[in-house]
Amino acid sequence: MVASAESATTPATAQSGVPSGAPSAGSASDTAVLERLRAGDEATFVDLVRRWSPSMLRLAKNFVGSTASAEDAVQDTWLAVLNGIDRFEGRSTLRTWTFTILVNRAKSRGVREHRTVVAPASGDDEDGPSVNPDRFRGPDGAYPGHWTSSGAPQPWHQPESRAVARETLSLVERALETLPERQRVVVTLRDVQGLSSEEVCQILQVSAGNQRLLLHRGRSTLRAVLEDYYRS
Numbered sequence: 001m002v003a004s005a006e007s008a009t010t011p012a013t014a015q016s017g018v019p020s021g022a023p024s025a026g027s028a029s030d031t032a033v034l035e036r037l038r039a040g041d042e043a044t045f046v047d048l049v050r051r052w053s054p055s056m057l058r059l060a061k062n063f064v065g066s067t068a069s070a071e072d073a074v075q076d077t078w079l080a081v082l083n084g085i086d087r088f089e090g091r092s093t094l095r096t097w098t099f100t101i102l103v104n105r106a107k108s109r110g111v112r113e114h115r116t117v118v119a120p121a122s123g124d125d126e127d128g129p130s131v132n133p134d135r136f137r138g139p140d141g142a143y144p145g146h147w148t149s150s151g152a153p154q155p156w157h158q159p160e161s162r163a164v165a166r167e168t169l170s171l172v173e174r175a176l177e178t179l180p181e182r183q184r185v186v187v188t189l190r191d192v193q194g195l196s197s198e199e200v201c202q203i204l205q206v207s208a209g210n211q212r213l214l215l216h217r218g219r220s221t222l223r224a225v226l227e228d229y230y231r232s
Helices: 002-007 028-038 042-060 067-087 094-112 162-178 181-192 197-204 208-231
Strands: none
Touching (some): 028 042, 028 094, 042 067, 042 181, 094 197, 162 181, 181 197, 181 208, 197 208
């Protein structure tokens, strides 16, 4: 278990989850947390589990077929963290390392469930325009390439009540489910869980350019859904 946990982020292994150029953790708080975990500080570990598990569960659900499988993947990850913390070399932040283990655990479960996690690039992901061309003026107009009156982006109003805010959140969550899997994972990591682009590239082993493209396309789809909602 110890070896498998660290191998998730060790470039020299076949199971590497982080590119060889992964940055050092570098954070004083990260170092302090690592020291407490290695000293067996139960309160520190419980606090991490409490704060990170909801995000980890949300991410794991992208890779497996059921909530129960996602919960098992999260539990397996925390066990791997406990068993592997002494061998963690700090090539990435503690959070990146933990989430990389999670992705590897969830991917393995997903394969067993005959699911594809971060699939190869497909037409749904990367081909075609991010925004419907019908929203732009044609070449014969006064302002070719500019927005049409009906196609211009609509302002996003602040929800007027908690009920509307919950409805909007529910709308976004449903829209996320419709995204191609790679886009959904990237948007979830960046916009739902607040990870940096560097962390996402390390966790998913994608290039910075590919990460930006997937994020842009996913956000474009979500924005279109919200525009239609506020326009109605």
